[in-house]
Amino acid sequence: MDTLKEISNSIAKLSNEEINAFLTEILTEKEISTLSNRWRILKMLNQNFSQRDIASKLNVSLCKITRGAKILKNKNAISLRLIRKTENEFN
Amino acid sequence: MDTLKEISNSIAKLSNEEINAFLTEILTEKEISTLSNRWRILKMLNQNFSQRDIASKLNVSLCKITRGAKILKNKNAISLRLIRKTENEFN
DNA sequence: ACACATGTTTCTATTGACAGAAACAAAAAT
DNA sequence: ATTTTTGTTTCTGTCAATAGAAACATGTGT
Numbered sequence: 650m651d652t653l654k655e656i657s658n659s660i661a662k663l664s665n666e667e668i669n670a671f672l673t674e675i676l677t678e679k680e681i682s683t684l685s686n687r688w689r690i691l692k693m694l695n696q697n698f699s700q701r702d703i704a705s706k707l708n709v710s711l712c713k714i715t716r717g718a719k720i721l722k723n724k725n726a727i728s729l730r731l732i733r734k735t736e737n738e739f740n
Numbered sequence: 741m742d743t744l745k746e747i748s749n750s751i752a753k754l755s756n757e758e759i760n761a762f763l764t765e766i767l768t769e770k771e772i773s774t775l776s777n778r779w780r781i782l783k784m785l786n787q788n789f790s791q792r793d794i795a796s797k798l799n800v801s802l803c804k805i806t807r808g809a810k811i812l813k814n815k816n817a818i819s820l821r822l823i824r825k826t827e828n829e830f831n
Numbered sequence: 832a833c834a835c836a837t838g839t840t841t842c843t844a845t846t847g848a849c850a851g852a853a854a855c856a857a858a859a860a861t
Numbered sequence: 862a863t864t865t866t867t868g869t870t871t872c873t874g875t876c877a878a879t880a881g882a883a884a885c886a887t888g889t890g891t
Contacts, residue, residue, distance in 0.1 A: 651776075652776035652779055652780060653760060653763060653764070653772055653775070653776055654756070654760050655779070655826070656763075656775065656776070656779050657756050657757075657759040657760040657763065658756045658826070659822050659823075659825075659826045660751065660759055661754070661755060661756045661759055662825070662826075663752070663818075663822070664752060665745070665748050665749045665752045666748075667818055667822075668748040668751055668752055669744060669745050669748040670818040671818045671819060671822060672744060672747075672748065673744070674811050674817060674818055674819050675775065675778055675779070675782075675811070675819060676775075680771075681744055684744070684747065684766065684767075685742075685743035685744055685747070687766055688743055688746070688747050688766070689743060691766075720765050720766070726765060727754075727758055727761040727762045727765055728762060728765050728766060731750050731754070731758075731762060732750075734750075734753070735746070735749070735750045735753075
């Protein structure tokens, strides 16, 4: 079985708090902030902020946002569904 | 709410397959292989392979393994519990 | 048609994780 | 006690993600 799937299966058994703890353990601070930024970018893209807006609000470069935009162009993107499912609760 | 927690909460609602798809979307190939390697390192450390054994079997450097070892030294490490919980199923 | 906002790509430079190798520390085996 | 194995740290160099800036592409409103 491939390792990422194994990790996914393991994560799937955890609670919110445990997932948070696990990610904090296995990722570095920088990686966590990278991941967080990508998530914020996806959310703001989904909310139709302009790329330049997002870049200045999150202090990231445009090239990073293009990457996020490519993910969301796939209409079946999990990220898109996930963000839409959760955006009501957290905004 | 901090972003990592938000991500964790969102992931917690997903199935194995969805988590796998999400990680594949939001991480680069290199990052996935980095993450996978860290997971394998933790597993092998937990199985009491020597660090040099792990280094040569996984083709990673020793300095990377020290990092994994530090995580596992914390007896309450989530990773440790997670690995022990899942190792019977996947090995 | 034109100006202007927005999306996308491209260039160079920076940065952090990590490889490779060696040194040092501590413990176990003999 | 000393040899050997194992854990840990340190040094230099590499590489991938990405910042910063600019250019190019595609609208969209006027």
